[in-house]
Amino acid sequence: MKNSSGRLDVQRLIYLRDLLRELVVRDLKVRYKRSVLGFAWALVTPLMFLTVFYFVFKVALSVDIPRFGPYAFTGMLVYSWFQSSVSQASGAITDSRELMKQPGFSAAVLPAVTVITNLIHFLFALPLLMLFLLVDGTGLKSVILLLPVVIAIQFVLTLGLGYLAAAGNVLFRDTEHLVAVLLQLLFFLTPVFYNASMVPERYQSLYRLNPMVHLVEAYRAILLGGTWPSGLDLLSLGVLATGLLYVGHKVFINLSYRFVEEL
Amino acid sequence: MTHAIVVEGLAKQFRSYHADRPRTLKEAFVRRLQHMQAGESFWALRDVSFDVKPGQIVGIVGSNGAGKSTLLRLIGGVGRPDKGHVKIQGRVAALLDLGTGFHPELTGHENVFVTGVIAGLTRRQVTQRLDSIVAFAELERFIDSPLRTYSTGMQLRLAFAIGIHTTPDVLLIDEVLAVGDLAFQQKCLARIRQFKADNCAIILISHDTGQIRELCDKALWLRRGRLVAQGDPESIVEQYVAEMESETKRKTPVEWPVRATPAGSVLRMHENRFGSMELEIVSVRLVDQQGRSVIEFRSGDPLHVEIDYSAPQRIEAPTFGVTISSEDDQVCADLSTAAAGISLPVLQGEGRITLHLERLDLNGGQYYVDVGAYTSNWEYAYDYHWHTYPLTVLPTNNKKGVLYPPHRWEFSDTP
Numbered sequence: 001m002k003n004s005s006g007r008l009d010v011q012r013l014i015y016l017r018d019l020l021r022e023l024v025v026r027d028l029k030v031r032y033k034r035s036v037l038g039f040a041w042a043l044v045t046p047l048m049f050l051t052v053f054y055f056v057f058k059v060a061l062s063v064d065i066p067r068f069g070p071y072a073f074t075g076m077l078v079y080s081w082f083q084s085s086v087s088q089a090s091g092a093i094t095d096s097r098e099l100m101k102q103p104g105f106s107a108a109v110l111p112a113v114t115v116i117t118n119l120i121h122f123l124f125a126l127p128l129l130m131l132f133l134l135v136d137g138t139g140l141k142s143v144i145l146l147l148p149v150v151i152a153i154q155f156v157l158t159l160g161l162g163y164l165a166a167a168g169n170v171l172f173r174d175t176e177h178l179v180a181v182l183l184q185l186l187f188f189l190t191p192v193f194y195n196a197s198m199v200p201e202r203y204q205s206l207y208r209l210n211p212m213v214h215l216v217e218a219y220r221a222i223l224l225g226g227t228w229p230s231g232l233d234l235l236s237l238g239v240l241a242t243g244l245l246y247v248g249h250k251v252f253i254n255l256s257y258r259f260v261e262e263l
Numbered sequence: 264m265t266h267a268i269v270v271e272g273l274a275k276q277f278r279s280y281h282a283d284r285p286r287t288l289k290e291a292f293v294r295r296l297q298h299m300q301a302g303e304s305f306w307a308l309r310d311v312s313f314d315v316k317p318g319q320i321v322g323i324v325g326s327n328g329a330g331k332s333t334l335l336r337l338i339g340g341v342g343r344p345d346k347g348h349v350k351i352q353g354r355v356a357a358l359l360d361l362g363t364g365f366h367p368e369l370t371g372h373e374n375v376f377v378t379g380v381i382a383g384l385t386r387r388q389v390t391q392r393l394d395s396i397v398a399f400a401e402l403e404r405f406i407d408s409p410l411r412t413y414s415t416g417m418q419l420r421l422a423f424a425i426g427i428h429t430t431p432d433v434l435l436i437d438e439v440l441a442v443g444d445l446a447f448q449q450k451c452l453a454r455i456r457q458f459k460a461d462n463c464a465i466i467l468i469s470h471d472t473g474q475i476r477e478l479c480d481k482a483l484w485l486r487r488g489r490l491v492a493q494g495d496p497e498s499i500v501e502q503y504v505a506e507m508e509s510e511t512k513r514k515t516p517v518e519w520p521v522r523a524t525p526a527g528s529v530l531r532m533h534e535n536r537f538g539s540m541e542l543e544i545v546s547v548r549l550v551d552q553q554g555r556s557v558i559e560f561r562s563g564d565p566l567h568v569e570i571d572y573s574a575p576q577r578i579e580a581p582t583f584g585v586t587i588s589s590e591d592d593q594v595c596a597d598l599s600t601a602a603a604g605i606s607l608p609v610l611q612g613e614g615r616i617t618l619h620l621e622r623l624d625l626n627g628g629q630y631y632v633d634v635g636a637y638t639s640n641w642e643y644a645y646d647y648h649w650h651t652y653p654l655t656v657l658p659t660n661n662k663k664g665v666l667y668p669p670h671r672w673e674f675s676d677t678p
């Protein structure tokens with residue numbers, strides 16, 4: 001009656017792709033329904049932040065970083081993708097009680113939906129950043145072909161943390177608030193509007209435990225410097241991200257069973 | 264033929280999460296200080312075994328909290344059993360909570376895609392079935408309006424239409440066959456029969472024992488998580504209804520004032536009146552078109568049964584029923600709000616329920632109108648008046664039988 005298992009897997013993949021696509025599209029449509037600017041908010045928000053940052057750090061505090069606009073904009077786009085994804089993912093299970101109770105529903109797509117939705121915002125703003133770079137004469141080098149790899153690493157890392165946050169929120173509803181605060185603090189511990197080299201030498205090894213430091217630097221190397229990012233950095237980030245995703249997914253699946261029983 | 268569903272020794276234990284499990288760190292900390300025990304647990308299901316073949320419909324009856332929905336969820340793979348296991352052949356679809364995934368701001372069309380994919384269809388399948396789904400829900404004119412402009416009935420019709428446009432091998436249905444008006448319900452039932460003809464194995468939870476008898480090949484009776492009996496739907500439903508009757512008798516108070524009805528009958532507990540009295544039927548009037556009380560009645564005339572009730576406490580969605588039976592206890596009509604697909608709101612205080620019979624073509628003779636109010640799932644009666652309200656139908660020129668349909672004879676000498 002059934003096709004061979006190989007055929008079924010392909011069907012399953014097509015189905016999961018469709019499920020992700022529909023949920024992402026629903027999220028995007030719902031978010032911008034009835035708003036005047038609609039999807040343009042994906043550009044307006046970071047531009048507003050950038051304006052204030054530029055004023056505070058360049059004009060008022062006169063931080064000594066060349067091309068501060070594109071510099072801060074890169075950091076901000078990268079970090080806000082990460083921050084929005086993880087904080088929204090922390091409510092992925094607890095806010096979707098109905099979906100979780102649906103037989104056959106793959107709950108594991110939910111955190112992926114939030115990461116992809118925010119990735120789309122990120123990708124939407126990326127051309128604006130590139131335009132900045134062209135205008136201020138930096139231009140784009142061939143190393144930009146490496147960009148998808150860095151994006152992929154960030155995707156896996158974010159999704160892994162998203163699974164953990166979602167699962168943690170099932171155990172304790174404090175997780176959501178805790179995650180929001182931690183993400184806010186981590187923002188300051190990531191070189192978004194300053195340079196990592198400004199951190200004193202004796203704190204460097206501790207400071208560099210934050211994977212976002214390496215990610216943001218990799219993006220900047222590719223986009224602003226036109227140079228290859230540290231291969232060792234990327235490799236260890238990739239390994240860390242994959243490990244996190246593996247563990248996060250496992251914990252998530254186990255706790256999502258528990259969640260549907262809390263009825 | 265192999266089985267589509269095999270359930271073996273299934274057991275499920277629930278810890279009372281609600282009250283006892285700490286939800287926040289602070290609560291967890293306070294608990295530790297107070298040396299409180301982890302929550303108590305209870306068995307929602309115990310040692311349940313049965314199987315379903317492809318093309319079989321199995322009905323589950325049982326009172327609220329008997330574990331029916333838990334059983335359906337475990338079969339659907341939601342949650343893990345503590346003991347035993349469930350084996351499923353093929354793809355599972357479910358009509359449990361209709362409208363899961365609906366968003367009020369999106370149009371009907373957009374919602375069909377999201378909900379269809381959540382229900383297990385690919386986008387291509389939804390596209391192919393879109394017209395059929397919309398036609399089934401009878402929403403062609405509204406499909407591009409936002410869902411928030413739909414009535415509850417329209418939303419449920421759409422949700423149901425999406426649910427039955429899947430092609431499952433196993434279908435789980437929880438109390439959703441009472442969506443929409445009677446014509447829509449008939450359409451739904453026809454679709455369920457089509458699933459059966461297509462060799463789909465179906466498990467159906469319903470409080471409507473008539474539906475179980477009519478649709479199912481087998482019935483299961485659950486009581487407090489245990490399988491009391493399984494087998495022929497006719498006999499299972501009979502046992503279940505018998506238990507409901509004895510439950511009503513058990514709940515009927517012994518000390519209760521005797522009451523006389525306006526028509527001169529007397530209502531005595533355990534004689535012609537049964538029920539827990541949480542909701543009381545205060546008065547029952549049989550009236551004609553002009554609103555006059557009738558005892559004698561001409562065949563073919565309309566009849567209205569006015570039931571005044573009084574509910575001192577809140578009564579959650581009760582069911583009202585009216586049965587007309589002849590003197591020799593033959594049931595001529597057995598009508599209820601539940602069978603008509605009407606769900607009443609929470610009742611509190613006093614009010615009136617009226618059954619309008621457009622015409623009653625009973626043969627001449629002596630009849631009784633029995634009136635009852637029941638819990639939403641027919642577990643027991645709140646108040647049931649048996650053989651208290653007589654109805655005399657004036658003699659007709661029909662000598663035997665219970666019906667006197669409107670009729671005429673026609674003669675012609677050419678065939």
